[in-house]
Amino acid sequence: MQSIKWRKRRTFQEATNIQIEEVEEKLKIKFPTDYKEFIKDHNGCSPIDKKVVLFQDSRESINNLLSIGDPTRPIDLLSTIDNVKDRLVDKIIPFATDAGGNLFCFDYRMSAQEPVIVFWDHEIAYEDKESSISYVCDSFTELINKLYEG
Numbered sequence: 507m508q509s510i511k512w513r514k515r516r517t518f519q520e521a522t523n524i525q526i527e528e529v530e531e532k533l534k535i536k537f538p539t540d541y542k543e544f545i546k547d548h549n550g551c552s553p554i555d556k557k558v559v560l561f562q563d564s565r566e567s568i569n570n571l572l573s574i575g576d577p578t579r580p581i582d583l584l585s586t587i588d589n590v591k592d593r594l595v596d597k598i599i600p601f602a603t604d605a606g607g608n609l610f611c612f613d614y615r616m617s618a619q620e621p622v623i624v625f626w627d628h629e630i631a632y633e634d635k636e637s638s639i640s641y642v643c644d645s646f647t648e649l650i651n652k653l654y655e656g
Contacts, residue, residue, distance in 0.1 A: 507540070508651050512551040517576075521549040525575030529583060533599060535614055538621065541601065541646040549573050550581055556653040561642040566625060568653065569605045593631035595639060598624065601646075610642065610649070623649045 526542055537545075550573030557567045572583040586600055586609070594600075599621075600609035607628045612621035623642040631638035643649050 507544075507647050508556070508653070510556045510650065510653060511554040512548050513554050514551050518551070519549060519573075519576060520547065521545045521574040529574050532584065533587075535597075535599060535612075535621075536619070538612070538646050541612075544646065544650070545571065545574060545601075549575070553653060556655055558654055559642065559649060559652045561625065561652075562640055564625065564640065566604050566608070566610075568610060569603045571602045572600060590628065590631075593628065593635060593638070594626065595635045598626060598639065600626065611639075612646075613639070613641075620645070 526537065526545065530536055548571055550571055552570040553568055557569075559566055559568070570581055572581050572586055574583050576582055581603065583601065586603075587594065590609070595615075597614040598611045599614065600611045602610040604610070609626040609628070611624050611626050613624045614621045616622070622644050623646065625640045625642050627638045627640070643652060
């Protein structure tokens with residue numbers, strides 16, 4: 507995985523294995539191993555030097571990773587799902603935000619073990635949930651490796 511500088515907030519807390527497992531159990535999914543290892547040290551962090559990713563005809567940025575184990579934070583993964591559940595397609599699980607309220611997500615619709623990465627556009631989701639989803643890449647590691655300065 508490429509080296510990226512990440513900003514940790516004052517309230518940073520590492521995500522523990524127990525917290526990750528509790529979220530997986532609640533959502534009835536298993537996060538990819540690369541993501542689980544990464545989120546432990548980068549829980550709720552923001553990329554500093556490389557944050558833009560190109561896919562299809564879009565250029566989007568990762569604002570921050572959603573946090574696990576701290577429901578009081580506005581970027582908590584479970585709270586985020588709860589806030590948008592009426593517009594999210596089943597088996598789409600967010601893990602990061604962009605600056606405009608859109609989400610990078612794991613897509614478990616085709617595989618419970620190897621979800622692909624998709625981008626969820628919150629504005630399109632009001633009109634058509636399915637059209638709000640765009641394929642980005644095949645894995646979390648591939649997403650991180652695609653990030654660049656922008």
